[in-house]
Amino acid sequence: xxxxxxxxxxxxxxxxxxxxxxxxxxxxxxxxxxxxxxxxxxxxxxxxxxxxxxxxxxxxxxxxxxxxxxxxxxxxxxxxxxxxxxxxxxxxxxxxxxxxxxxxxxxxxxxxxxxxxxxxxxxxxxxxxxxxxxxxxxxxxxxxxxxxxxxxxxxxxxxxxxxxxxxxxxxxxxxxxxxxxxxxxxxxxxxxxxxxxxxxxxxxxxxxxxxxxxxxxxxxxxxxxxxxxxxxxxxxxxxxxxxxxxxxxxxxxxxxxxxxxxxxxxxxxxxxxxxxxxxxxxxxxxxxxxxxxxxxxxxxxxxxxxxxxxxxxxxxxxxxxxxxxxxxxxxxxxxxxxxxxxxxxxxxxxxxxxxxxxxxxxxxxxxxxxxxxxxxxxxxxxxxxxxxxxxxxxxxxxxxxxxxxxxxxxxxxxxxxxxxxxxxxxxxxxxxxxxxxxxxxxxxx
Ligand code: HSE
Numbered sequence: 001x002x003x004x005x006x007x008x009x010x011x012x013x014x015x016x017x018x019x020x021x022x023x024x025x026x027x028x029x030x031x032x033x034x035x036x037x038x039x040x041x042x043x044x045x046x047x048x049x050x051x052x053x054x055x056x057x058x059x060x061x062x063x064x065x066x067x068x069x070x071x072x073x074x075x076x077x078x079x080x081x082x083x084x085x086x087x088x089x090x091x092x093x094x095x096x097x098x099x100x101x102x103x104x105x106x107x108x109x110x111x112x113x114x115x116x117x118x119x120x121x122x123x124x125x126x127x128x129x130x131x132x133x134x135x136x137x138x139x140x141x142x143x144x145x146x147x148x149x150x151x152x153x154x155x156x157x158x159x160x161x162x163x164x165x166x167x168x169x170x171x172x173x174x175x176x177x178x179x180x181x182x183x184x185x186x187x188x189x190x191x192x193x194x195x196x197x198x199x200x201x202x203x204x205x206x207x208x209x210x211x212x213x214x215x216x217x218x219x220x221x222x223x224x225x226x227x228x229x230x231x232x233x234x235x236x237x238x239x240x241x242x243x244x245x246x247x248x249x250x251x252x253x254x255x256x257x258x259x260x261x262x263x264x265x266x267x268x269x270x271x272x273x274x275x276x277x278x279x280x281x282x283x284x285x286x287x288x289x290x291x292x293x294x295x296x297x298x299x300x301x302x303x304x305x306x307x308x309x310x311x312x313x314x315x316x317x318x319x320x321x322x323x324x325x326x327x328x329x330x331x332x333x334x335x336x337x338x339x340x341x342x343x344x345x346x347x348x349x350x351x352x353x354x355x356x357x358x359x360x361x362x363x364x365x366x367x368x369x370x371x372x373x374x375x376x377x378x379x380x381x382x383x384x385x386x387x388x389x390x391x392x393x394x395x396x397x398x399x400x401x402x403x404x405x406x407x408x409x410x411x412x413x414x415x416x417x418x419x420x421x422x423x424x425x426x427x428x429x430x431x432x433x434x435x436x437x438x439x440x441x442x443x444x445x
Pocket of ligand 1: 162163164165166200205304305
């Protein structure tokens with residue numbers, strides 16, 4: 001042990017998939033942390049429901065507790081690692097740890113996506129930090145990149161595949177021509193999707209993550225409630241097949257753009273050109289595409305979930321804090337990026353192209369009232385394709401639009417739904433203008 005080595009004690013709350021990974025990574029690499037960084041990193045307390053779990057991970061019996069209060073009340077603990085997720089008692093754990101002067105490392109995107117401002121202010125008051133690399137993109141070091149390596153840039157766009165479950169489902173739908181419900185059921189059977197898949201498939205998980213990333217990227221206050229959110233339940237195999245024939249791939253993207261008209265932040269199924277770098281991200285993998293005005297386009301790729309990848313992010317945060325704790329003057333208090341509040345752009349002001357699939361009655365004159373609705377809302381059609389998917393009396397018709405305002409499309413959609421000729425507005429999918437994502441970046445000299 002080096003003469004300057006400093007013991008840093010952590011309290012680990014939650015020994016599930018991620019917490020177990022964190023315990024294993026720390027125990028496996030402890031000697032290396034000591035010899036390479038001079039940090040004697042100890043799991044002083046570990047909290048779970050059952051002591052067997054702590055034993056199975058190789059943690060000493062005296063470290064175990066089933067009461068999280070024991071962890072936050074321990075005066076020798078420097079860093080609390082909160083890995084139980086959910087709102088309660090995670091909120092109480094944050095509050096108790098921060099007010100007793102302990103740093104908190106967490107992967108809790110649902111909590112931080114909504115309450116990071118309040119918790120961040122509490123941390124600042126008590127001169128400690130909250131770190132959350134694992135909360136967005138799992139093992140991908142994207143928070144670190146935005147807070148450190150890219151900090152000299154003005155960040156223009158963050159666009160990410162931030163949810164592995166939905167990317168896995170969309171990838172299988174594309175490869176196997178299956179519909180959403182069929183792949184979801186299989187993904188649940190195989191353990192890729194939760195028994196209650198709502199947070200993933202309805203876009204809430206991705207919305208929390210894009211809220212966290214855009215707050216950091218744009219130095220402003222964005223919460224999950226600010227993010228327009230639409231999931232993948234209505235995407236069908238027919239839409240994915242049509243997208244492919246038109247040169248697009250359908251991805252559930254979290255998109256955040258810092259525009260002159262305000263911050264545009266949204267999660268929805270998106271058609272992007274098949275040759276865009278995000279289109280090739282398949283299965284349960286995550287990727288975050290970032291444009292900075294100086295660096296231009298970048299992309300960060302990796303596992304967005306899982307025991308060891310997420311533990312990698314958690315332990316990285318712990319070691320950064322431990323390193324600062326070991327040196328004078330110690331870690332800086334939580335910075336407050338929330339004092340700057342940029343205006344948000346309403347989803348109604350989004351201007352984009354659309355893919356619209358209608359199931360219609362297949363008879364003379366059907367298209368006339370449909371075209372009338374589009375025309376009255378100022379929506380110009382660039383392509384029409386009638387599919388041979390019906391029973392002779394009905395079929396799908398796909399319309400691609402030129403750029404139109406979301407508000408106009410929403411109004412047109414409602415009227416289309418009411419037309420006698422239209423049986424169903426089966427899908428409306430935004431076609432993203434990916435070329436605009438890099439607008440504002442410097443030209444290379
Ligand atoms: N449920 C998330 C996903 C992983 O499917 O990507 C944890 O954030």
